[in-house]
Amino acid sequence: MKWLAGTWTSEQWAQWVKASPWDFPYDREEYADALGKTWGAIVGEDFAWPMAYRRVGIFQTAYMPFGMQQWGPVGAHAGRAAQLLDATRFIPGAFTKVDLQIHKPMDWVTCTPRWRLRGGRLERWTERPNFVLDMSGSYESIHAAYSKQLLRNLKEARQHAMTLFEHDTPETLYHAFERYQGKRYTIPEGFGSAIRQAMYHLLHQGKGAVWSVYGEGNRFLAGAFFAFSGNRVVLLFSAISDEGRATQAMAHLINEFLVFAAGRWTYFDFEGSSAPGLARFYGSFGAVNQPYLRYQRWSLL
Structure with a gap:
């Protein structure tokens, strides 16, 4: 090598x-x-x-x-x-x-997550969670594995007027993220330009789509960018408003996407799932943890 x-x-x-x-x-x-x-x-x-x-x-x-x-x-x-x-x-x-x-x-x-010394360097391997849903079958088979909590959330979403758009823009999605998620935590410098470059690239390649849900008065509730790669769909980026959180708009959005995607692709990859609340949400669709690896190394000499 x-x-x-x-x-x-x-x-x-x-x-x-x-x-x-x-x-x-x-x-x-x-x-x-x-x-x-x-x-x-x-x-x-x-x-x-x-x-x-x-x-x-x-x-x-x-x-x-x-x-x-x-x-x-x-x-x-x-x-x-x-x-x-x-x-x-x-x-x-x-x-x-x-x-x-x-x-x-x-x-x-699987090995110990502890640091070890090798050749004058500290290194370690750890596993990070990622939830993936098998959607190779019918939508009905996917829906049958939904958790009771998710079914309640979808029932709640149906109580509210929601309109689905399948061709929104990366700018709309990112600005919603900046407006609503920016209130909850600091957005790292450089993240915005990188994620927008990624989304526009995939759109131009015909390998991505922005789906959004709006409430009455054209109020943004939730949105997601789906990246298509072979037999896999990746939830690359998403945003949700406070109102969308209260009305279960993201559950509604992902459910509607699965109606469309079931049987077309094999895997729906929820991507980052480190936060316990997100892991529970992704798992409620029937997704299972398929970890990826993190390799870290520090030179001491």
Whole structure:
């Protein structure tokens, strides 16, 4: 294996993605390029592990750009734990800090989350939750697995006038997020431009859609950006107003999308699910936890 700073061909990267045991929008070369970050990859036989890197002060770091939950590896051997573990030896030593999130190999053996010392560096592997719904069957089969709480929420939503739009804009969605979620927590610098670049890129590729729900008087209640990648749909980004939260508008929106998507794709990926409340909400649709990995490394020397 070796480190390459973008010296592969687009055709080669596309072949690695096609041969991968999974299909995520983040893994495609054009998606990563659309985010405008400098990135390279650890490359071996039928294997490539991408990572963005930058200089912060006097240090170089490998990191996850905004707009990506988990990134790589890709290739026919990407699903092998041994390949991934071996690849860590080829991460450039100049990277003082490494903090990456990766697809979990099928034969991965869960290890201790404690830090360990290896070659003058501290490193650790941890698992992060992500909820995925199998929607390969009919909508009726999906609905049959809904929790009682979700059924109550959908009943509540039906008590309110709601209009569904299937072709809203990323700007509308992001401004709603900024207005309502911005009151609850600080939005990191650079997040807004990155997520909008990602959404516009996917729309232009025909691989995304913005669905929104509005109440009376054209009041925004909830919205979501769905990214399409092979047999997977990813809930890439969403926003909800205070009124939408009270009227269960997001439950209504996702339910309506599942009516449309059931049987068209195999998986509905809820993406980030670290908050307990979100995990319960995603699980109420019948989604199950399919963790991804986080790899962290600090140089001591």
